[in-house]
Amino acid sequence: MQNKDDFRYEDCEETARWLLDRVQSPPVIAIICGSGLGLLADTLTDIKTFDYVQIPHFPTSTVAGHSGQLVFGILQGKSCVVMKGRFHVYEGYPLWKVTLPIRVFKLLGVKVLMVTNAAGSLCETYSTGDLMIIRDHINMPGLAALNPLRGPNDERFGPRFPSLWDTYDKDLRSTALEIARRLGHTDLIHEGVYCMVGGPNFESVAEARFLQRLGADAVGMSTAPEAVVAKHCGMRVFGLSLITNRVAQAYEMVDSVDHTSVLEVGKQRSNVLQELVTELVKSINFKEEDKQELA
Numbered sequence: 001m002q003n004k005d006d007f008r009y010e011d012c013e014e015t016a017r018w019l020l021d022r023v024q025s026p027p028v029i030a031i032i033c034g035s036g037l038g039l040l041a042d043t044l045t046d047i048k049t050f051d052y053v054q055i056p057h058f059p060t061s062t063v064a065g066h067s068g069q070l071v072f073g074i075l076q077g078k079s080c081v082v083m084k085g086r087f088h089v090y091e092g093y094p095l096w097k098v099t100l101p102i103r104v105f106k107l108l109g110v111k112v113l114m115v116t117n118a119a120g121s122l123c124e125t126y127s128t129g130d131l132m133i134i135r136d137h138i139n140m141p142g143l144a145a146l147n148p149l150r151g152p153n154d155e156r157f158g159p160r161f162p163s164l165w166d167t168y169d170k171d172l173r174s175t176a177l178e179i180a181r182r183l184g185h186t187d188l189i190h191e192g193v194y195c196m197v198g199g200p201n202f203e204s205v206a207e208a209r210f211l212q213r214l215g216a217d218a219v220g221m222s223t224a225p226e227a228v229v230a231k232h233c234g235m236r237v238f239g240l241s242l243i244t245n246r247v248a249q250a251y252e253m254v255d256s257v258d259h260t261s262v263l264e265v266g267k268q269r270s271n272v273l274q275e276l277v278t279e280l281v282k283s284i285n286f287k288e289e290d291k292q293e294l295a
């Protein structure tokens with residue numbers, strides 16, 4: 001049963017067509033900038049920028065540190081699209097709308113999705129300013145049916161029951177690790193499990209302990225729905241968390257996290273993130289079948 005508030009393939013098509021009519025070359029890589037990480041878009045050349053409010057069917061950004069612009073351009077010779085600002089479920093958007101850009105990117109021809117986010121650490125060995133390559137995720141809202149794939153399935157995007165065992169591309173993860181080491185960032189790079197919660201509050205101590213015991217290394221309020229939808233429609237996914245704070249797991253610990261400090265760490269670390277993402281984009285070789293489709 002199609003609810004008028006569910007996503008429609010035709011709306012995604014309309015948005016994709018609107019964008020294709022206005023850009024030089026269709027993107028093959030999409031990058032989503034997390035809180036305070038919009039500077040990633042500055043690495044592109046030959047840019048064409050659209051405010052989200054201009055784009056048909058696009059939601060608008062309501063959170064500080066998410067400027068609400070879609071930037072098309074070239075990075076390391078590859079045509080890319082960068083979201084300066086993402087959508088979160090706590091903003092009041094249904095998950096199909098949070099993830100609508102991913103489906104539009106699929107129709108534009110995107111093969112690889114790179115998601116970045118700001119996250120709190122649940123792991124003793126992580127420090128503020130460190131980076132965590134996402135090996136896997138725990139989609140807390142998804143486990144309770146708040147899933148972007150809920151509702152009628154459109155087979156043109158993907159199957160009703162997708163497998164998520166290999167959502168975060170193994171080759172991209174190992175290449176990113178190698179790059180980080182080569183760039184001299186061995187001490188600050190980790191690989192771990194990201195847990196998505198609904199937000200917008202930060203965790204209570206009991207919640208933080210609970211998530212850590214579940215196997216989460218970092219926690220945030222985004223990313224998992226985007227990764228699920230990207231995997232569903234056959235994209236390769238890479239995820240990177242910037243650790244912006246330590247989540248208190250003891251009542252004696254002082255947890256001074258707020259959104260301003262999250263954005264501040266993002267600003268301080270954006271150069272490291274830019275470096276890593278740029279080198280990773282450079283390393284990507286599109287498979288033969290992708291090349292044929294792109295030709």
Ligand SMILES: O=P(O)(O)O[C@H]1O[C@H](CO)[C@@H](O)[C@H]1O
Pocket residue numbers: 033034035086088116117118119199220221222223258259262
């Ligand atoms: O996940 P991103 O968008 O990077 O943002 C993270 O930072 C915000 C909290 O400061 C939350 O929105 C959380 O999800």
Ligand SMILES: Nc1nc2[nH]cnc2c(=O)[nH]1
Pocket residue numbers: 118119120121197199201202203219220221244245246247257262
């Ligand atoms: N849920 C959650 N999201 C974050 N985003 C940045 N830091 C945090 C955190 O500690 N918890």
